[in-house]
Amino acid sequence: MSTNNELIEAIRYNVIQGRRNKDDEGLEDELTGRPGVEELVREALDKGVPLQDILLRGLSEGMQVVGEKFERKEYFIPDMLAAAEAVGTVMDILEPHLVKEGRQPRGKFVLATVENDQHDIGKNIVGIMLKGAGFQVVDLGISVPSATIVEAVRREEANFVGLSALLDTTMRFMEKTVKGLEAAGLRDKVKVIIGGAPTSPEFAAKIGADAHCRDAFAAVATAEKMAAGSM
Ligand code: B12
Numbered sequence: 001m002s003t004n005n006e007l008i009e010a011i012r013y014n015v016i017q018g019r020r021n022k023d024d025e026g027l028e029d030e031l032t033g034r035p036g037v038e039e040l041v042r043e044a045l046d047k048g049v050p051l052q053d054i055l056l057r058g059l060s061e062g063m064q065v066v067g068e069k070f071e072r073k074e075y076f077i078p079d080m081l082a083a084a085e086a087v088g089t090v091m092d093i094l095e096p097h098l099v100k101e102g103r104q105p106r107g108k109f110v111l112a113t114v115e116n117d118q119h120d121i122g123k124n125i126v127g128i129m130l131k132g133a134g135f136q137v138v139d140l141g142i143s144v145p146s147a148t149i150v151e152a153v154r155r156e157e158a159n160f161v162g163l164s165a166l167l168d169t170t171m172r173f174m175e176k177t178v179k180g181l182e183a184a185g186l187r188d189k190v191k192v193i194i195g196g197a198p199t200s201p202e203f204a205a206k207i208g209a210d211a212h213c214r215d216a217f218a219a220v221a222t223a224e225k226m227a228a229g230s231m
Helices: 004-016 037-046 051-071 077-098 121-132 146-156 172-183 201-207 216-227
Strands: 108-113 136-139 160-164 191-195
Touching: 004 037, 004 051, 004 077, 037 051, 037 077, 051 077, 051 121, 051 216, 077 121, 108 121, 108 146, 121 136, 121 160, 121 191, 121 216, 146 160, 146 172, 160 172, 160 216, 172 191, 172 201, 191 201, 191 216
Parallel strands: 108 136, 108 160, 160 191
Antiparallel strands: none
16 A cells, blocks of 8 residues: 555656556666556546645656756656656546536636747646636647747637746747737737746746746646736
8 A cells, every 4th residue: 555655756756767657667777567657647546646746746856857867967868758758648647637627717828838849748737737727728739939829819819828948048939929919919918927947037027927937836826816816
């Protein structure tokens, strides 16, 4: 019998090992036959482990360690990809548990990873947590040009834009998107919330975004405050 903490720790560890399921070997250890991220997440859901713990302490923190290993040159790109795929496969399992049916939507988000940037795990976590909190989410995917984001805001009559960037070199497309919203006369119709490792509150202020959120919890709290008109 695993405790909740042991399960979260096992999820985190198996993300670091890039193991989707029991058939996968593991990047550093030989683990074939032992439960992988998929089996562990299902067990955690059965046991009622809070979704936020699975998402943030298990999956996100696991990816954080993967990033540190990449920085130390212990991991390479295929290793990062294996870990990302392990996280990606469980998103579909988690999503139905987060989305509460029959609620009055609190507002509509257009969500995107900016141009030239292919990182989407953080954005996807933010998206499913927002849905779980009762927001509608139109996810435009990765490497989305600012003009496409602006057009989607107009078409969807969105109240919020959520922009994600994980690279120093792609952050500037957030500013381009804010400018594009201004030029299209849409800037005062939407709140712009940004996130991703290289971004900061200072950067958000500098580019004229309304808020920066360091994680998916903060994104939900900020969106809730904005929807209630208190921010
Ligand atoms: C996985 C990964 C990849 C995968 C991405 C797979 C995928 N489907 O996403 C792959 C292998 C494709 C990849 C490629 C590259 N990567 Co990469 N990658 C990572 C890694 C290890 C993890 C990112 C991640 O998923 N984190 C976990 C999630 C949950 O955290 P998060 O994204 O930060 O999201 C949270 C918050 O930031 C916030 N948030 C995020 N987005 C948003 C949006 C909104 C609206 C809000 C409110 C909040 C919010 O909430 C999230 C949840 O709590 C990071 C290391 C790191 N420490 O971040 C490097 C990292 C980002 N990559 C890096 C690099 C250099 C690259 C490459 C250039 C490598 C190369 N030489 O080719 C390419 C670039 C490809 C491209 N054009 O985008 C560098 C970036 C350095 C920099 N500062 O610019 C990092 C930091 C690694 C490193 N330490 O060097 N990468």
